[in-house]
Every structure is written in C-alpha cells, then in structure tokens.
Amino acid sequence: MAQPPAKKTLSVYLYIPNIIGYFRIIINFIAFAECYTxxxxxxxxxFFSFFCDGLDGWFARRFNQASxxxxxxxxxxxxxxxxxxxxxxxxxxxxxxxxxILLLGLDITSHWFQMYSxxxxxxxxxxxxxxxxxxxxxxxxxxxPFMAFCCVxxxxxxxxxxxxxxxxxxxxxxxxxxILKESPLVVFMFISTLIGWALKQxxxxxxxxxxxxxxxxxxxxxxx
Amino acid sequence: xxxxxxxxxxxxxxxxxxxxxxxxxILLLGLDITSHWFQMYSxxxxxxxxxxxxxxxxxxxxxxxxxxxPFMAFCCVxxxxxxxxxxxxxxxxxxxxxxxxxxILKESPLVVFMFISTLIGWALKQxxxxxxxxxxxxxxxxxxxxxxx
Numbered sequence: 001m002a003q004p005p006a007k008k009t010l011s012v013y014l015y016i017p018n019i020i021g022y023f024r025i026i027i028n029f030i031a032f033a034e035c036y037t038x039x040x041x042x043x044x045x046x047f048f049s050f051f052c053d054g055l056d057g058w059f060a061r062r063f064n065q066a067s068x069x070x071x072x073x074x075x076x077x078x079x080x081x082x083x084x085x086x087x088x089x090x091x092x093x094x095x096x097x098x099x100x101i102l103l104l105g106l107d108i109t110s111h112w113f114q115m116y117s118x119x120x121x122x123x124x125x126x127x128x129x130x131x132x133x134x135x136x137x138x139x140x141x142x143x144x145p146f147m148a149f150c151c152v153x154x155x156x157x158x159x160x161x162x163x164x165x166x167x168x169x170x171x172x173x174x175x176x177x178x179i180l181k182e183s184p185l186v187v188f189m190f191i192s193t194l195i196g197w198a199l200k201q202x203x204x205x206x207x208x209x210x211x212x213x214x215x216x217x218x219x220x221x222x223x224x
Numbered sequence: 225x226x227x228x229x230x231x232x233x234x235x236x237x238x239x240x241x242x243x244x245x246x247x248x249x250i251l252l253l254g255l256d257i258t259s260h261w262f263q264m265y266s267x268x269x270x271x272x273x274x275x276x277x278x279x280x281x282x283x284x285x286x287x288x289x290x291x292x293x294p295f296m297a298f299c300c301v302x303x304x305x306x307x308x309x310x311x312x313x314x315x316x317x318x319x320x321x322x323x324x325x326x327x328i329l330k331e332s333p334l335v336v337f338m339f340i341s342t343l344i345g346w347a348l349k350q351x352x353x354x355x356x357x358x359x360x361x362x363x364x365x366x367x368x369x370x371x372x373x
Contacts (some may be wrong), residue, residue, distance in 0.1 A: 012365040032247060069364035072265045079261065080254040087237035087250050101237050105230040108257065112226050119268045138301075 015065040017056035021073045025055070028081050030059045035088060035162075043159050049081065075115070082107055085158050092165035093172045094167060103201070110204035110211075117214035137210065140203050150203065153196020160190060225264070232256055235307050242314035243321045259353035259360075266363035286359065289352050299352065302345020309339060353370070 012018065031045035056074065060066040083104050090100035140147050164175050179190050240249035289296050305333050313324050328339050 012368060013361075032250065067365070068368050069361050070270065072361075076258050076261050080257050083233060083237075083257060084250045084254060087233075087240050087253060088246075090237050091241045091246060101234045104237060107236055108230050108233060109226050112229065112261075116264075164266055208366055 012067045012069050015060075015067055015070060016063055017060040017065055017066065018070045018073060019051050020056040020059060020219045021070060021077060024052045024077055027052070028077070028084075032084060032088075039163055043163055046081070046085070046155075046159060049077075050152075053078065074112075079108060079111060081157065085155075085162065089158060089161055089165070092162070092170065093175070094170040099172060106201065106204050110208045113211035113215075115205050117211035117218075120214060120218040124195075134206055134210070136199070136203060137206055150196045150200040153193040155192035156189070157197045160193060225260075229257065229260055232304065232307075235304075235311065239307060239310055241315070242319065243324070244319045245321070248321065255324070255350065255353050259357045262360035262364075263356050266360035266367075269363060269367040283355055283359070285348070286353060286355055299345045299349040302342040303349045305338070306342035306346045309342060 027045050027049040031042045031049070034045075035042040053074065056070070058072060086100045086104040086107070090104070093100065101219075142152065160179065161172070161175065164179055165176075166175065169175065176190075180187055184191075233256065236249045236253040236256070240246035240253075243249065289299065310321075310324065313328055315327075317323060318324065321362065325339075329336055331339075
C-alpha cells in the first residue's frame with residue numbers, strides 16, 4: 001500500500017462542515033436582526049440554517065472531516081437558535097405568557113441532561129442512545145425519520161406561530177383559532193406540526209427522567 | 225447546573241420582553257448557553273465532572289476566575305443581580321434599555337453603586353464567557369488530535 005503523502009494538517013476550525021457551522025450562525029444572526037421588521041425573511045433564513053444543519057453532517061462524512069468541535073458547535077447552534085426563537089415567541093404571545101419560556105426551559109433541560117448522561121455512559125452524541133425501556137424513546141432513537149419528523153415539526157410549528165403572530169392579539173389561542181380558519185394546506189401543516197411537536201415534548205420529558213436515572217445509576221456503579 | 229442555566233435563560237427571555245432592543249438579551253442568552261455548554265463538554269473530554277474545576281494555564285483572567293472563587297462568585301452574582309435590577313426597573317412606559325439605565329443612575333448613591341458594581345461584574349463575566357468558548361473549543365480540537373484523527 002502506498003504511503004499517503006505528508007499532509008499539512010488543516011486546522012479543525014477550517015473544516016468544511018465547521019465553516020458551514022459558522023455560516024449557520026451568521027445566517028441566524030442576520031435572521032434575528034431582521035426578525036421584527038421582516039418576518040418572512042426571518043423564516044426563510046431560519047430554515048436555511050436548519051437545512052445547513054443536515055448539510056454539514058453530509059459534508060463531514062463525505063470529506064472525513066467529522067470533529068468533536070463540529071459536533072458541539074452543531075448541538076449548541078441548534079439549542080441556541082431554538083431558545084432564541086422561543087424567547088422571541090414569548091415576546092409576541094403574552095397570553096399565556098409563560099408557555100414559551102417553559103418550553104425553552106424544557107428544551108435546554110432535557111438536552112442538557114441527555115448529553116450529560118450520554119457522556120457518563122461514554123457516548124459523544126446525545127442521539128446515540130439505546131433505550132431498552134420506553135417504546136416511544138425506542139422509536140425516536142431507532143427510527144431516524146421519526147426523530148427528524150418530530151424535530152422538524154417543532155421548529156416549523158414555532159415558525160408558523162411566529163409568522164401568524166399579530167400585534168393586535170397577543171393570545172396564543174386566538175392565533176391558533178385564526179390558523180385553523182386558513183386554507184386546508186395550512187391547517188394540515190399546522191395540525192401535523194402540532195402532533196410532531198407534542199410528541200417531541202413528551203419525549204423531552206421522558207428523556208429527562210431516563211437521563212436523570214442514568215446519572216443516579218452512574219453514582220451507584222462508582223460505589224457512592 | 226441545569227437550574228442555573230435555565231433560570232438565567234428564562235430571566236433573559238423575560239428581559240427581552242421588557243426592553244428594546246430585545247435582541248441584546250437574546251444575544252446574552254445565546255452567549256450564556258453556548259459558553260457553558262462548550263465548557264461543560266470540554267471538561268467532560270478531559271475527564272472532569274464540574275465545569276468549575278478547570279485549570280487554565282493560559283489566560284490571566286480565566287486563571288483568576290477559576291483560581292480565586294470569590295472572584296467567580298462576584299462575577300456570577302453580579303450578573304444575576306444586574307438582570308434583576310433591570311427587571312425591577314423595567315417601565316411599561318419606556319422600553320428603552322438606555323433610558324432605564326439613565327434613570328437608575330439618577331437614583332440614590334447606594335443604588336448607583338450597586339448598579340455600577342454589578343455592571344462591572346457582569347461585563348467581566350461576559351468577557352470570560354467569550355474566552356471560555358475559545359479555550360473550550362480548542363480543547364475539543366485537542367481531544368480529536370490526541371485520539372489520532
């Protein structure tokens with residue numbers, strides 16, 4: 001087998017998937033800078049960033065440029081963009097005021113616990129989890145399209161609520177009623193994303209419990 | 225850890241409702257989560273379980289932050305107190321952050337002193353957050369190198 005030529009080590013920070021990662025962050029910055037004045041632009045940019053999320057994984061595999069830094073950058077970008085969108089929604093919908101703040105808390109809590117407990121069991125991605133217990137979790141982690149559906153649905157639902165937010169009415173229920181009076185396509189999208197979002201939140205809650213149990217089990221194993 | 229992060233995030237989300245530009249607080253929310261997440265991740269990679277147990281041989285400010293706990297406590301507490309001050313002084317009539325700050329500076333000397341000192345602590349903490357992101361990212365890169373990638 002021929003020796004590979006001595007290669008100049010490319011800084012991890014310049015790996016293609018990581019550059020896509022920086023690009024995602026810039027897109028998000030621009031999106032949020034324009035979120036009050038141009039909602040459609042925000043929605044387009046937000047989704048473009050979401051799309052790039054899948055793209056950088058593909059590039060990482062294609063060019064063998066997977067990196068720990070890239071994985072963390074990806075995870076953090078996801079969490080922060082969702083958190084910021086939820087913070088934004090909490091500005092638009094003041095009744096009930098705490099719904100989006102609660103969802104923000106749930107998202108961060110469940111993912112943080114999940115990541116921590118994955119680490120304790122020696123994994124580096126919170127998505128590589130074998131759940132022998134709960135059926136819904138098994139489906140979520142075992143069948144990637146289902147996971148993708150739930151994650152995408154959540155984000156799409158938040159964007160729908162963002163786009164339909166009305167300065168005149170700050171009630172979430174009123175906006176939802178208004179959406180249900182729209183065209184069949186919009187209603188279909190709204191209902192299906194609502195279902196996916198609901199499943200994801202249920203999974204978030206279950207995950208918190210199993211991850212917390214894993215932390216407890218870790219201590220037991222260590223003989224505390 | 226999670227309770228700290230989520231309560232700060234929720235408070236910042238709340239402040240972004242009260243003040244224009246709301247993006248300032250949304251940015252701070254992003255910075256807080258990002259820096260702590262990276263820091264925790266890189267601590268794990270080096271085998272530690274608390275993001276506060278860090279030996280930083282490089283940056284002087286970080287060495288002070290992690291080496292001298294009262295300094296860390298001052299910065300963390302100052303940040304939270306500043307957010308609460310801004311929360312308490314939020315006025316439905318004026319949503320401008322600058323106006324509220326100007327208003328606070330016209331208060332009694334004790335309030336002004338608290339405001340200025342928490343502002344200093346908060347600023348230091350944000351600088352530390354940024355530095356931390358960089359050193360933690362470097363640790364992730366170093367981890368891959370050690371693994372022989």
